[in-house]
Amino acid sequence: MSEQPKTFPVSWEQLHRDAKALSWRLMSQGPFKGILAVTRGGLVPAAIIARELDIRLIDTVCIVSYSSENKQGELKVLKEAPKESKGWLIVDDLVDTGKTARAVREMMPDAHFATLYAKPAGKDIVDSFITEVSQDTWIYFPWDLALQTVPPLVQGKYD
Numbered sequence: 346m347s348e349q350p351k352t353f354p355v356s357w358e359q360l361h362r363d364a365k366a367l368s369w370r371l372m373s374q375g376p377f378k379g380i381l382a383v384t385r386g387g388l389v390p391a392a393i394i395a396r397e398l399d400i401r402l403i404d405t406v407c408i409v410s411y412s413s414e415n416k417q418g419e420l421k422v423l424k425e426a427p428k429e430s431k432g433w434l435i436v437d438d439l440v441d442t443g444k445t446a447r448a449v450r451e452m453m454p455d456a457h458f459a460t461l462y463a464k465p466a467g468k469d470i471v472d473s474f475i476t477e478v479s480q481d482t483w484i485y486f487p488w489d490l491a492l493q494t495v496p497p498l499v500q501g502k503y504d
């Protein structure tokens with residue numbers, strides 16, 4: 346569970362809408378030679394953007410930054426980005442502290458960096474994003490969520 350006081354849950358529909366909005370914005374920045382998806386969070390947005398911009402060349406940079414308890418640790422690069430960066434589009438789901446984005450930027454200095462969501466500490470590192478949320482907000486992606494029942498608003502209130 347997150348220790349952030351605020352939460353921003355994103356549904357599949359919302360994610361699709363935001364990835365399409367980002368694609369619209371990126372159209373004027375291209376054409377791009379290929380997409381570099383930052384795993385794992387960048388994979389789903391990268392697939393949607395690749396479809397919208399008709400990009401067939403997709404590569405990955407494989408980075409682990411947060412543990413399963415949502416704590417940031419040492420950055421582990423499991424697979425480096427390709428050498429060429431000019432004309433490439435980097436896609437990640439979000440930028441938070443900017444640690445991941447900074448590391449990828451170093452590997453791909455001439456690429457355009459796009460994320461769906463951005464927090465204030467990291468937003469200046471990326472070139473394009475759709476929605477900003479406050480630093481004390483934890484974003485929940487649809488692949489981390491499940492439908493569940495919630496009690497009615499008034500349950501137990503008038504007992």
Ligand SMILES: O=P(O)(O)OC[C@H]1O[C@H](OP(=O)(O)OP(=O)(O)O)[C@H](O)[C@@H]1O
Pocket residue numbers: 383384385386387408409410411412417437438439440441442443444445446467
């Ligand atoms: O700006 P930062 O503070 O570096 O955080 C942003 C990164 O954290 C998350 O990835 P994570 O390392 O949790 O891995 P995942 O994509 O596999 O979920 C997210 O997908 C970004 O890549």
Ligand SMILES: Nc1nc2[nH]cnc2c(=O)[nH]1
Pocket residue numbers: 411439441442482483484485486
């Ligand atoms: N899911 C998720 N992963 C993150 N990694 C860094 N910040 C976040 C966040 O707000 N949500």
Ligand SMILES: [Mg+2]
Pocket residue numbers: 383384385386387437445
């Ligand atoms: Mg990630």
